[in-house]
Amino acid sequence: MSETHDHQSCPMDSLLRLLMGSWTTYILWLLGTEGTLRFGQLKALMPKISSKVLTDRLRHLERAGLVHRDYRPTIPPTVSYSLTARALELREVLEGLNDIALRWREEDERRELSA
Amino acid sequence: MSETHDHQSCPMDSLLRLLMGSWTTYILWLLGTEGTLRFGQLKALMPKISSKVLTDRLRHLERAGLVHRDYRPTIPPTVSYSLTARALELREVLEGLNDIALRWREEDERRELSA
DNA sequence: AAAAGTAGGCACTTTGTGGTAACTAGATAT
DNA sequence: ATATCTAGTTACCACAAAGTGCCTACTTTT
Numbered sequence: 514m515s516e517t518h519d520h521q522s523c524p525m526d527s528l529l530r531l532l533m534g535s536w537t538t539y540i541l542w543l544l545g546t547e548g549t550l551r552f553g554q555l556k557a558l559m560p561k562i563s564s565k566v567l568t569d570r571l572r573h574l575e576r577a578g579l580v581h582r583d584y585r586p587t588i589p590p591t592v593s594y595s596l597t598a599r600a601l602e603l604r605e606v607l608e609g610l611n612d613i614a615l616r617w618r619e620e621d622e623r624r625e626l627s628a
Numbered sequence: 629m630s631e632t633h634d635h636q637s638c639p640m641d642s643l644l645r646l647l648m649g650s651w652t653t654y655i656l657w658l659l660g661t662e663g664t665l666r667f668g669q670l671k672a673l674m675p676k677i678s679s680k681v682l683t684d685r686l687r688h689l690e691r692a693g694l695v696h697r698d699y700r701p702t703i704p705p706t707v708s709y710s711l712t713a714r715a716l717e718l719r720e721v722l723e724g725l726n727d728i729a730l731r732w733r734e735e736d737e738r739r740e741l742s743a
Numbered sequence: 744a745a746a747a748g749t750a751g752g753c754a755c756t757t758t759g760t761g762g763t764a765a766c767t768a769g770a771t772a773t
Numbered sequence: 774a775t776a777t778c779t780a781g782t783t784a785c786c787a788c789a790a791a792g793t794g795c796c797t798a799c800t801t802t803t
Binding site: 528599603609617 | 718
């Protein structure tokens, strides 16, 4: 699945590591379906997340180039987040992964019923 | 990317969570390229992994239906592992992810050089 | 004069995860 | 008698990630 077997420097591995942070795929999914969202809106959509973790996730996603941060120094400040082109590329792959996961779950459930 | 927004029960989330365990994708890649491998062979190919973690990863992969465990109660025991059909399905998606990761890294490097 | 509202920062605690080392079974080889 | 082999298990420690609570800036509203 890669030519680099060193699990430190495998680019897919670091991408997976990013996606795996809890909440991460959920954030991407929200920004994907709702469009641009402000920090507070995002937080309101995830009642159980803490500000700290949300900021952290957004910073990581920003550094990875998946999320764009728009900061306006109004008072109080206005910061909004949106997906980048890269995130849309990822989306296709993640949808593939999601399809597989859903199909497997279905298969498992059907197998359990017939048992 | 999913209809279930509850990050506890999202099947893609748990799949990602599984793949993220360190060594996991490497194990899948090894079994994919080398074919069936015994526990000791697998461990020899990953000099720095501990038995504990390797066993743990294999158990999780087995429960997720990605790896088949063949146990022969000889003395000493003979246990070998191989990929299941599901793992092969995953492979395509992961290759897509890997392609993206590699392309992005390339783009980034080129951009850094021209800067 | 005080409270509310935005987008966090900072310090602290808890939980999870990975890693280390020692130990097991039972037959075989020395 | 003892060391060796395989495929683990168990107890334990350390570090990183996640969660909690409190604090800030500046203006507008009450």
